[in-house]
Amino acid sequence: MGSAVIASASPAASAVQGPQPIVVASHKSKAQSKPAVVIRDLADRTVEAGELATVKPKVKLGKRTKLVSKTLTVMQGDRVVVEGAHKARLGAGTYQVTIEVKYQTLVKQVVVKTKGKGNKVKKTKRNVWSAVLTESDRQTLVVVLEPAEEDGADLEPIGEEGDSPESTDEDSGNEDSGNPESTDGDSDS
16 A cells, blocks of 8 residues: 555644644734834935035934934944044045934823822823933944036027027027117018
8 A cells, every 4th residue: 555644633643744844923012023223224415516515414214213322323444534523524535424313212101190189199290211321333424525517518509599699689589689770681660
């Protein structure tokens, strides 16, 4: 005869099929599974000659998170350019930017009862926050100098309609510009 597997509820039948994975349901809420703070990446900047790029820390807070402070420290090589500032204005170059975010997360809400006038009891909700937590991220920022335009790039080609200052009367659609002496030679008056 052949070998046949008989499906039954006995422990011997499960041993023939192999080990069964154990699935444990997690009771985490969505707010707990997401990070409390996300520090966004800084985009490289392009500036014109003589201008500076402004850099600010960009942070996304999760639910039940309170921002205490966000600062940045900028280094160029071994030299500290800006330390502990809320924003920095930087010229062309390559920088190491460290963004530091201090925040608190909501631990719980407490209902506080206070006596009002007479026998009234007023209930208010108060938030209980965690100790100050710190998150930091170090990124490389490149500020590039915009290439200079060629000489004469601002000049417009001659001969195109509407570009020359003499063609303003012709472009407006008025044949008679208000000048009593007409150049076309037809004088109907």
